Each structure stands twice: as structure tokens, then as C-alpha cells.
Amino acid sequence: MSDHHPNDPFDDLVRRALAEEADRVEPADALPEIQARIRAQRRPAARRPWVLTAGAAALGTAAAIGAFTVLDDNAKTAGDDQIAGPGTTTSATGAPLSPTPTTGSAGPVPAPTTPHSATTQPPTTAPKLTTAPSVRGTPEPIRTTAVPVYWLGEKVGSTTAEPTVRLYRTWMKVVDARPALEAVRIMTSKEAGDPDYYSAWRGAKVSSVTRADGVITVDFKQLPQTKLDAAAADVATQQLVYTVQGAMNNPREQVRITQQGRPGSVLFGHVDTSRLFTRAEASTVQALVWIDNLTEGQVTKNPVTVTGIAAAFEATVNWRATNLKTRATQAGYVNAKEGTTFSPFAIPLKLAPGEWRIEAYLISAENGSVTDTDSKTVFVK
Incomplete structure (x- = not known):
């Protein structure tokens, strides 16, 4: 750990604990004492596990074990979320099996244990694995609403003074939280459901629909590349205006068209988007x-x-x-x-x-x- 975090307080804690425990160890010749204890038949074989190990090496091992015990206690008071990660269920050999979901417990989450050596014997039976029940609430239903989406359709019996296309309205279900954005997405990427209707906005990619100070701004990643005659271009622009205003239920608000936040592109080869658009008179653009x-x-x-x-x-x-x-x-x-x-x-x-x-x-x-x-x-x- 110190290789990666030279100033890690956790590393300093380990070193201090080991040093303090080592200072308390006073090496001595313990052989006579051990022999005397063996002769005493009525006395317990050992009161401390570390006495069974001979010499100063046993004392060093006990010191190391004591140091890690101190480390564990100090770690719990220092903030477990910084030291130990989420709880993990392990196999009999100590290898992680699967994460154990947390259930909101306020106590610390222990780190997984691993074998100290290759000779450590696993338990005779595998531990019983338990999984905390997952807590799942009922998902909130997605609210939908029906909004008008406008399409183009060829006009029968047009004269040279009239546009050859008109607006036709359909009703579509969209997500209630953002009806205008969803309506524009349908208009630019979906089929009308009627072979007589089509959209001049196919290929456009809408980014957002926002409203501020009485103006609806429709921003596109990409505007349509379709070329139309001047009269049809005006009706095609109104296709967007009617759809957005209808989805927002306000036919009086002006509409701004931008591409990546900037106005000024030319639509359908004729329409300058540097100006704001209002709803045209219905009799001039809608199907009769x-x-x-x-x-x-x-x-x-x-x-x-x-x-x-x-x-x-x-x-x-x-x-x-x-x-x-x-x-x-x-x-x-x-x-x-x-x-x-x-x-x-x-x-x-x-x-x-x-x-x-x-x-x-x-x-x-x-x-x-x-x-x-x-x-x-x-x-x-």
C-alpha cells in the first residue's frame, strides 16, 4: 500500500502499532520456565497460546498479531467507508463469490478475509450463503398524453397561386413530462401511419425544446436537408410551428429554430431561421x-x-x-x-x-x- 500512497494514515497506523508492540517485548531465556510448567501436572498446559511457541520468534509473532488487532479496532473508529469496501460473500477458500447487497445498516461493513497461507485448511462444510432480500419499490408509471402532430399531404386541385401541400393533423401519445420534444421527435423520425402523409423534416435530429419569455426554442443537432419550392417550404416550416405550439397548448407563442444553439441557417432552401416564427393563418396552410x-x-x-x-x-x-x-x-x-x-x-x-x-x-x-x-x-x- 505504501508504494501507492506514501502518506497514507492507514500505513502510518500499522507502523506505529508494530513499533509499540515491539517495544513491549523483552527477549529472555524462557527454557527453564517452560520445563517447570511441563512438570506441573495439575496446572493447565498453557494459559496463553503464544507460550507454546519457543523462543523469541514466538514473541515476535505474537507482537505482529497484537499489532493487527489494534489496527482493526482503530480502523473502525477512523471511518469504515474509507478503508473497507462493500461486503462480499466468499467461498470456503476465501475467494469472492458475489457481492452482498447492503440493506441500509448503520454498522461498519467488514472487509473479506483471505487465507494466511497455502496450508490453511478450509472448513469441512461450506458456509451457508445468505443474500439479503432486495428492496424494490413499485415503479412510478410513466404518464402519457395525446398531442397533435402535423404532417404534409398533397392538395387536390391546387392552382398556381396555392401551395401544393397542406398540413394534416394526427394525434400521438407521448411522455407527459416533455410532450413538445417527443412530438418533434415523432415528426422528424417516425411514419405518420397514413400513406398519404409525410414529413419534410425527416433526417433532422432534435436536441431540445425549451420555453422562455414567451418564445419556444427548438434546437437541432442537424436540420433537414430537403429542398422545396418557396410555397411548400413555408408550409413545411409551419409543420414544426403547429406541432410545437399544439404540444404546448399555446398557439400564440413564437417559435425560434436553432442548430446547435445558433440561428441563421436556411431551411428547405428558402426559409431564414434568424427570425421568429408565428402560426400562419390556418386557411392558408391547413388542409380544408x-x-x-x-x-x-x-x-x-x-x-x-x-x-x-x-x-x-x-x-x-x-x-x-x-x-x-x-x-x-x-x-x-x-x-x-x-x-x-x-x-x-x-x-x-x-x-x-x-x-x-x-x-x-x-x-x-x-x-x-x-x-x-x-x-x-x-x-x-
């Missing part, structure tokens, strides 16, 4: 109709009620349901709660068992063409 209670491939019972959101002229939402095996079709329309503004609608359907494609769409008042649509494929039991 979507189904929000069904997921692609969902198994459902009959009757089926389809619900969604639409901003429809005269509140009219058209629908069509097609059996993908028999090609049987049902069609009709319902009215949303309000016209021209985003409001809920519901479509009650009675469908035979099988695989169905359900569509909700809007029709242009000018030429009768389909302008916006959303669809889900479900299995009816």
Missing part, C-alpha cells in the same frame, strides 16, 4: 378537410361514425365509402357545424363487414371539381 377519429388500417365495428374538421363552402362535406373487395359504394354529404371556417362534422355509416375506403372531400362551387380530400382505409367487423 380531414378525418381525425380513424387511423389507416384500423379495425372498427359497425355502425361507423366518421368525424373530422372542415372549412367548407356552405358547410357542405361530401363523403364516399367503397368496399375494396366488392366495389360496393355508398356516397352522400353532411353539413359541418359552420361554413367556411374550420368546424367539426360527423358522418354516420352502416357498412357490411370487410375492407372499406372512406373519403371526405370538398367540391368547388365554381366548376364542381374536387378541391380537398382526406381518406382512410378501415376493416369493419
Whole structure:
């Protein structure tokens, strides 16, 4: 030990104990005394174990043993956690078997003992190994919450003045403690669950989402490398803004986009991130109709009620349901709660068992063409 810790107080303690014990030893000719003791038949053979060993060598051995006894007592008062490590269960030969878990005892933990020589005989039976029962509390359940995650989808019947993509909302379960961060991770790395939806943020790696002074900062290790036209780039940027604000349940807070703590990168080839972003008017970036209670491939019972959101002229939402095996079709329309503004609608359907494609769409008042649509494929039991 002194080779590695020349100033170790433990080492000094050993040396002092040995020196003090050696000073008390006075060598003498003990042979006559030993012979006299042997002749005394009625007297005990030995009162002290060290007398059985002849000469000064026996006294030296006893001194060493006494020194280590003093060391052990002093060590316990000096702080066991600094001298001895965690308790260890050993085999009959003294080799460690496995750690013994501590149970919060206030007493010192003894260090494992080892044989003093190769001739030491092990006990005839192995010691009974006991393991303290592990104390395990019931883990606290992870709380989850549903948050909106937005995706891009191609718009039907777009004109040259409109973006070719729109935002579509889905609901995802995330960890309640950090909903915005988890929502962005889904948006950047997961599939939407609908083949008609996709994300322009694939390949981005988010680091953190923080809020301070009315600004939400989304920091990325790496921003997306996708190139879009200018109109689509604006909608793709709003995909992040809508998702983060929705997860934090505050559509009024501004959003800052940084990469490794620094703003100023260019998104999608057009969008300068040195400025703060606000939520764009919904009618300019959101799909004008979507189904929000069904997921692609969902198994459902009959009757089926389809619900969604639409901003429809005269509140009219058209629908069509097609059996993908028999090609049987049902069609009709319902009215949303309000016209021209985003409001809920519901479509009650009675469908035979099988695989169905359900569509909700809007029709242009000018030429009768389909302008916006959303669809889900479900299995009816």
C-alpha cells in the first residue's frame, strides 16, 4: 500500500502499532520456565497460546498479531467507508463469490478475509450463503398524453397561386413530462401511419425544446436537408410551428429554430431561421378537410361514425365509402357545424363487414371539381 500512497494514515497506523508492540517485548531465556510448567501436572498446559511457541520468534509473532488487532479496532473508529469496501460473500477458500447487497445498516461493513497461507485448511462444510432480500419499490408509471402532430399531404386541385401541400393533423401519445420534444421527435423520425402523409423534416435530429419569455426554442443537432419550392417550404416550416405550439397548448407563442444553439441557417432552401416564427393563418396552410377519429388500417365495428374538421363552402362535406373487395359504394354529404371556417362534422355509416375506403372531400362551387380530400382505409367487423 505504501508504494501507492506514501502518506497514507492507514500505513502510518500499522507502523506505529508494530513499533509499540515491539517495544513491549523483552527477549529472555524462557527454557527453564517452560520445563517447570511441563512438570506441573495439575496446572493447565498453557494459559496463553503464544507460550507454546519457543523462543523469541514466538514473541515476535505474537507482537505482529497484537499489532493487527489494534489496527482493526482503530480502523473502525477512523471511518469504515474509507478503508473497507462493500461486503462480499466468499467461498470456503476465501475467494469472492458475489457481492452482498447492503440493506441500509448503520454498522461498519467488514472487509473479506483471505487465507494466511497455502496450508490453511478450509472448513469441512461450506458456509451457508445468505443474500439479503432486495428492496424494490413499485415503479412510478410513466404518464402519457395525446398531442397533435402535423404532417404534409398533397392538395387536390391546387392552382398556381396555392401551395401544393397542406398540413394534416394526427394525434400521438407521448411522455407527459416533455410532450413538445417527443412530438418533434415523432415528426422528424417516425411514419405518420397514413400513406398519404409525410414529413419534410425527416433526417433532422432534435436536441431540445425549451420555453422562455414567451418564445419556444427548438434546437437541432442537424436540420433537414430537403429542398422545396418557396410555397411548400413555408408550409413545411409551419409543420414544426403547429406541432410545437399544439404540444404546448399555446398557439400564440413564437417559435425560434436553432442548430446547435445558433440561428441563421436556411431551411428547405428558402426559409431564414434568424427570425421568429408565428402560426400562419390556418386557411392558408391547413388542409380544408380531414378525418381525425380513424387511423389507416384500423379495425372498427359497425355502425361507423366518421368525424373530422372542415372549412367548407356552405358547410357542405361530401363523403364516399367503397368496399375494396366488392366495389360496393355508398356516397352522400353532411353539413359541418359552420361554413367556411374550420368546424367539426360527423358522418354516420352502416357498412357490411370487410375492407372499406372512406373519403371526405370538398367540391368547388365554381366548376364542381374536387378541391380537398382526406381518406382512410378501415376493416369493419
